[in-house]
Amino acid sequence: MKGLPNKPRLRLGEVATFLGRHPRTVKRMILDGTLPGEKIGGGWLVPRDALIQYVRGRRSDVLLGVQYEFEFDDGSRAKPEGA
Numbered sequence: 001m002k003g004l005p006n007k008p009r010l011r012l013g014e015v016a017t018f019l020g021r022h023p024r025t026v027k028r029m030i031l032d033g034t035l036p037g038e039k040i041g042g043g044w045l046v047p048r049d050a051l052i053q054y055v056r057g058r059r060s061d062v063l064l065g066v067q068y069e070f071e072f073d074d075g076s077r078a079k080p081e082g083a
Contacts, residue, residue: 004052009045012037018051 004010004018015035016023027044030037036050052072 004048007048009047010051012044012046015046015051 005014010018012023012026012030016026019026021029026035026046029035030044030046035046035054037044037046039045056072
């Protein structure tokens with residue numbers, strides 16, 4: 001995905017930046033099971049593959065209510081429903 005660091009696990013801040021959310025919101029998403037993550041040391045990490053699967057599964061960023069298009073590494077795109 002464009003704009004997503006290419007490493008196996010992403011820090012909370014990286015996920016928040018990518019999703020356009022506050023880090024506390026992303027932490028709540030992890031704690032409530034919306035997004036997979038694990039606490040290692042003093043920080044939270046989210047598997048990159050899990051984040052991609054989450055975004056693809058949503059097909060839109062319903063949490064933000066923003067209508068834009070995600071572009072994946074393979075060139076495929078996901079548009080919000082009704083866009």
